[in-house]
Amino acid sequence: MTGTKRVLVLGGTNFDIIVQAERFPQEHEKVRGNECAALPGGSAANTALGLARQGCDVRLVSAVGDDALGRLCLDDLCAGGVDTALIRVDTAMRTSMAIVISSGVGKRMMTFAGADRDLAFDAVTEADVRQVDHVHVVGEPTAALGRVVGLARRVGRSVSVEWNGRDMSPLAEGPGLNLMNADEAGRLPGARPGDAAANARRYAQQLAGDVILTLGADGALWAAASGEVVREPTTAVEPVDRTGGGDAFNAGVVAGWLLGEPPRACLRRGLDAALHVITKIGAHP
Secondary structure: OOOOOEEEEEOOOEEEEEEEOOOOOOOOOOOOOOEEEEEEEOHHHHHHHHHHHOOOEEEEEOEEEOOHHHHHHHHHHHHOOEEOOOOEEEOOOOOEEEEEEEOOOOEEEEEEOOOOHHHHHHOOOHHHHHOOOEEEEEOOOOHHHHHHHHHHHHOOOEEEEEOOOOOOHHHHOOOOEEEEEHHHHHOOOOOOOOOHHHHHHHHHHHHOOEEEEEOHHHOEEEEOOOOOEEEEOOOOOOOOOOOOHHHHHHHHHHHHHHOOOOHHHHHHHHHHHHHHHHOOOOOOO
């Protein structure tokens, strides 16, 4: 396939406060951070920006509050080449936020759910879906999100689902991509802890769609619905902040897949995109 691929991304937009530290604090302990950043984020917004950097034509369906942080998020998305026409500005709720403590090798997060994104999903029409080649979803498997996925499948648009620690099976059955990390896959019902390839293969066959797992320092793997598993190593780096690394990986994989690249090339594209993000603080390269 050639030409610019049009992608509709649905999910959250946050404003992130990220503190980088050598280690996580114990209870009642104060640990001095090395660096702090306050910037727009959110898995869907990060992925939308990543897809735009990969050359896709991207429209994001999300929600922000009618406040200063929401305006910063919208400005950031527009500057990154993402169409924000379907982002709902909620006059009753604040923009969602995430507080992240990052140690480089790991992170701890607390989130605040603000503006109601389901109302934005409810406003998506069949015409909106027909205007794109692909639909990528992130978030809780709500009825509102499920309706858009159902629309996509009915009109013949491909679908990718970011699991993000949730069981997204209600939205993921059928051809398409399912993106998660090995730890998340190991916690799913019926999974074998520590056997990433077996878990990916099992879910790929169960869902009749492909499953892509990130493996941390071991790279990533792709399990096809046929049962074939492909692995791709990553480049060893010293991570500064892992926030947004998975989103960048997903954007690279989805973009490569839409262009018709084979699984190993898609994994390579995703891993390279993630490396640009995790070697600095914040999700933007």
